[in-house]
Amino acid sequence: MTAPGKPPIVAPGHTPGSVTDQISSIVLTRMPRWWWAAFGASFALVMMLLYALTKLVFEGTGIWGLNIPVGWGFAIINFVWWIGIGHAGTLISAILLLLRQEWRTSINRFAEAMTLFAVACAGLFPLIHVGRPWLAYWLLPYPNTMDIWPQFRSPLVWDVFAVTTYATVSLLFWYVGLVPDLATLRDRARQRLAKITYGFLSMGWRGSATHWHNYETAYLLLAGLATPLVVSVHTVVSFDFAVGQLPGWHATIFPPYFVAGAIFAGFAMVITLAVPLRTLFDLKDFITIRHLQNMGKVMLATGLIVAYGYVIEIFMAWYSGNWFEEFMILNRIQGPYRMQWYALLLCNVLAPQLLWIKRVRSTPALLFVVAMFVNVGMWLERFVIVVTSLHRDFLPSSWGMYAGTRWDWAIFVGSIGLFLALLFLFIRFLPMISIFEMRTIVPKTQAREPDEVSP
């Protein structure tokens, strides 16, 4: 149902055929020159990441800025940042599917891909943070001659399960959704290698009624499975902090506040990617202003929940009457990391308030700017939580300072490169918008067109 005066979810004048042509041609024709430049640049960053990781494995985590008291630094900040970004994909795909929100259709595919790549980047950090990544399998419970088991009461172990489950279900969900489109590409490809590859990946899809029936069942089941995962993963991540006793980490508001923050960050990243892509590949007919508006609203709502979290944290620190809690907040406001805290408020609380204005929500460039603020703000939020809580805890004699070294930065920036490189490859080889789902909504949206444009 389109409300009066709302822009449509597909631009007028499209037929199922034109949708298939336009989306599949991106994959089946040569890439524009900018793609090579952008992919090259991100690939260079991946090389830097590999170099930094090699250095790390040879020399150990001493090349990082970690110290005592700040034993959790960039690795955890980056892990939480990436895993947060990885939340929008599944939310858009699963929850919006169950809520019957048709506008999700053109953004779900690349949001899911984004989720997978973000989770891949996130997974990297705990592995290298253990210091001896070749022993990372110790995190998993398995019968062994040492008779050692992980501490099951620790949320760090729950994290292993939560993240691997999330990655598996997200991958399956994405792949199942791709199958009909892979078959379309198989049928349309001209090169032999492309035909064989897409044919292999489409698993013999012929589009029969039985296929569609099984497909629909599988997709809905996976959506149902994925929905609780959207909440559980970041809840467990928040437990990593909250079950401890450290002021600044131990707060009961953390689970819902982290989940909202994750969706906030995830939608910001979807907007960051969608705005340039729709221009560069001329997809404005499919990723319309309506999509951007809706994503802007989700970002505003989740941003307000995050701001609520900040308010309650400050209020409770005072209300608790607990000396250490109060000090923790005062240290954030006045301490050596106050600039990060103010920048965080600017990015996460002030900037998103622009989204109340409809002009901002429907102007892609402005929306992009707000989303960039949020991307930065959410990284800063994790920095503030991790570092300012640790660096001055109960004993003044064990206070300290923390700053990332160039290796910290190289790995962080390198992980952004990895994310982008994977994304560019995805755009090159797979349809970034679900072709067949778009075909199904085209008749509905086009039929309603006369009412909407009538004067």
Add this chain to the structure above:
Amino acid sequence: MSEPTASTHERSFPPPADLDGLQSKAWIAAGIGIAASLAGWFLDPTQFYRSYLVSWIFWLSVAAGCLAILMLHHLSRGAWGLMIRRVLEAAARTLPFLAILFIPIVLGLEETYVWARPEAAADELIQHKAVYLNRTAFVFRTVVYLGVWSFFAYGLSRLSLRQDRTGDATLFRRMQVISAPGLGIYCLLTTFAAVDWLMSLDPHWYSSLFGVYFLGGQGIAALAFVILVALYLAQREPMAGAFNAGHFHDYGKLLLAFVMLWTYFAISQLLIIWSADLPEEITWYLERAHGGWKWVSILLVLFHFLLPFLLLLSSDLKRNAKALGKVALLLLAMRWFDVFWLAAPSFEHGHLSFHWLDLATLVGLGGIWLALFLGQLKTRSLVPVNDPYLVEALDNE
């Protein structure tokens, strides 16, 4: 866009005459309940004030929760809320009356709140909070909460009524524009209200999730109440033909979502506090695990979460209005137990006990509140007849 559209629907939905009879019964219940409560007040004023507080918070949760669901409905533009919008509005319009009914709580402040007693002056921690927890600030804040909520309730109701009369298409958008900041303000104020009314009963204890937990509970209380009213209306003309299984299916889904949300908050708070095991926090749970309170805690796990959760998973049950009504009734009862469980262990640090005044005040306040609610419900068409989504809402499968 601003051109007024004529009434798109020729059907009308006047309130059924049965509501008058129901309202009389509510007044009678109110009379009996108040008489018993007054007797109780003479016999045991302390117990009266404590029971009254629990009953008041329970009924307030229903009314305020309805305001929140109303704003959620305007915001989401969903057709699901149209059929119950008038119920939500009527419940929300009772908020100013609930403000008047708050007066006995102010009169008995020392009986219920430790921080209001003279001996609190000797407690260093309570002294720290005295800027916030004192009689004037407490009453002032409650007036602000109820004032702001009433402002939104009456503002939205007025626009909704104007939509009935004029069919002005822009009103739809205006109600949405009001609801967006409205819901945000509501959540923030309710958080502080939960701190004031319930958390401060144990002035040493704190939990930053508490407000959100209270909000989740309000959602359940309001939805359960609305489902029961919808069930009552669906058995009578003119709504008998208007409500269908699809509507109840939607309310059931929403109720399930709120049950899961409430449980999620409850578990998060418990797990974090249990795991850290700090003396200033865990005592609150220890009180609720001993002296018989353990059984109320278990009751909540079983009947506020497990049983309704399992039942509400079934889509057949959600589409069956009567069966859904039974689950709603169970949840509404559990809402009382939850409020009781939040408040009462902090009064007497000891054994679980029920008092007949718990029931008397619940019936007395409930009778007054229901009568006021029905009085409000009677004044308008039961469905907003000029809403642009009405046709879609009536066809909802």
